[in-house]
Amino acid sequence: MDALYLVKIGEITLKDGNRQEFVDTLKRDVKRRLSSAGIKNSFGSRDARYYLTVPESGRAAAEHILSRVPGINGWARAEKVAKDIDAIAATAVELMRERAAAGARSFKVEARRTDKGFPLDSYGIARELGDRILAAVPGLPVNVRDPATTLYVEIREAAYLYTDGEPGVRGLPVGSTGAGLLLLSGGIDSPVAGYRMLGRGLALESLHFSAYPYTSREAWEKVRSLAEVLAGYAGGMVLHTMSFTEFQLRLKKDAPADRTTLYLRAAMMIAAAALARKRCLNSIVTGESLGQVASQTAENMRFTGSYTDLPILRPLVGTDKEDTIRTARAIGSYEISIQPYEDCCVLFSPRHPVLRACFERERADFEALGLGDELRAAVAATETVELPCPLTPPA
């Protein structure tokens, strides 16, 4: 017996001319993830509804994936039964019993009839099923205004029944808006920024700047764990690591102490842009939030941003930290981010970094440092690992 899911898409439905492209991207993404897990599947649409079928043995993996694929607004386990009111009612009663056992204390039935040949109309189906459920499931009264659970019935080429679904990531399918490069530190913000952009359809590769040996192997493991969390939403993740140690030592030696963070960020932009071009990525994604730390003022963003003509996407720029933390907890990155391993920025950060860079002066001073060779060497020595799409949540 196969497991059937009804998959709801959201924003894609608002698309007009190129809607099919988005749908195809989503289909490819879902099928690729399931196939790579060795799960046979069919993902198709009928009458503007999307159905996923997998073997019963693939249920857990399929549900894990459906909750993590951007572009899916929600999904529900569905039952497909013959277009016979007795058969439909039997399944309806069974589903509502399960919901009642799970704690639901009221219900309603919503029916839709696309097949006008079916003897009962939508209202008739809802009334008939409501009566039968009331009789068969004690302690579950009807509440049409604010039901604890809803039974959906759709009569098409067969009858489909499903109840309240699970939420999805929403947004647009991964890759539908191209691919960008996420600057991934070990902190709380950058994984959330990555998650947000994945939800906007941006496929991602990640770049981490390492300061080994000033930072530990554990610090890098932590970054890899964060990349793995994102891989669950992205369907896999390429993680690049660039050693910035020599570069930071040089900055520490030659740059004014209060400029080191600012110049480091500028150098990161230059290096990220170089890597992005090499990997054909269309943008740079950061976890910056306006005013959060000294390097994240508008003036300093102008300075650092001036070192690339790629768009710098900052999805958290106007987000409150508490909201970012809430998202981090929800996607499973928070507990990893708060592990106490310092990242490269912390170790070399000045006590009083410059807050408002004077654009022209800083550009002149930064360029006078002549860091091109160090930067080219760092980019050339980039190490890359490919992380697969995990089918179970990270431990």
Place this chain on the structure above:
Amino acid sequence: MNGTYLDWAATAKPWQDLSAESAALAVRSFGNPSSAHGPGREARESLEASRARLGLSLACPASAIVFTSGGSEADSIVMLSALLRGADRSAVVSAIEHSAVFEQAAAMERLGVRVLRVAPRPDGTLDPRAVADAVRPDTVLVSVMAVNNETGAIQDLAGIAALCREASRGRALLIHSDAVQAFGKIPFKPVALGLDAASMSAHKLGGPRGVGALWLRAPIQVLARGGGQENGLRPGTHNVAGAWAFSMAAARASDSMTEALSRARALEARLLQGAASIPGCLPLPQARAAGDGRYSPYIVPLAFPGLGAETMVRLLDDAGVFVSAGAACSAHSKERRVYDAMGTPRELSFSAVRVSFGRESSPGDVDRFLEAAASLYARYKT
């Protein structure tokens, strides 16, 4: 594993022959020493022989030795016994104890035992008078380690025991020492020192992990109960093979102590002399000199100001030289509790790595450490 191992205070390389023979013994004398049959008797005989052998190393009767799962358990048996000593009671510990005592004391504090922590002098040693001054009429326990695991400072246990005893004015007072870094390395005779209890560990001497011993002048009331093994002092089925390997490793350590100690003194001198020629590098405490009787020569802390200890440990690790930043068991915590208590500036304590010697350490090891440390320090110091 190839490389230069200079972290013997964290754990010693196990004696290969003892390890192999112990595995064979575990199979051969498999009986439970508490069983009243042939295999049980055989195991019991082996266990008691090990106890007697360990007693020789400690210059104490076999009956005073309780086998445990390690130094930490030995510590906690003694510490927790204080909970059974009436309602109003206090315990005195030094501020530089190993976590096995220090954290246990903090836990007891939460259970209502008043804990007084005695700070060391800047050189890492405790003034016996300061320890005795902390003893109050309700004090039931004093615990001071024999050799500090981070600094190597040797505590004047005889002086501490005598003065505390005097301060207790005849009231029952248990004087305990965590001797994990002392036993088998420097002369340590608990009876002669006037102690009541002492904790030892096998793996610091090349014995197995998970085996230790508690020496008790007289039986004490213990908190943990079970099958009554070890006269009810440490419940749990005996580790017969482990006890054997421990007693053998301890015997070897005792037999070779004098020459091992002079070899360690020579290594200490070589290390301190070499360190002095690395610009910026300092021993901790800074006044520590080779042959200074206040310190165990087996443990030498060196500070590399301007380079974090964790970073130095990583760099040395990559260079095939293995040392610790402070204590191995607090390698991931940012604290430098012992040095803070000594009043050592954090600039020094946070950059201090611990070099520690063992039976296989050689002048070549010291030279390899010095060479690697000098070049890494010059390159990565910030």
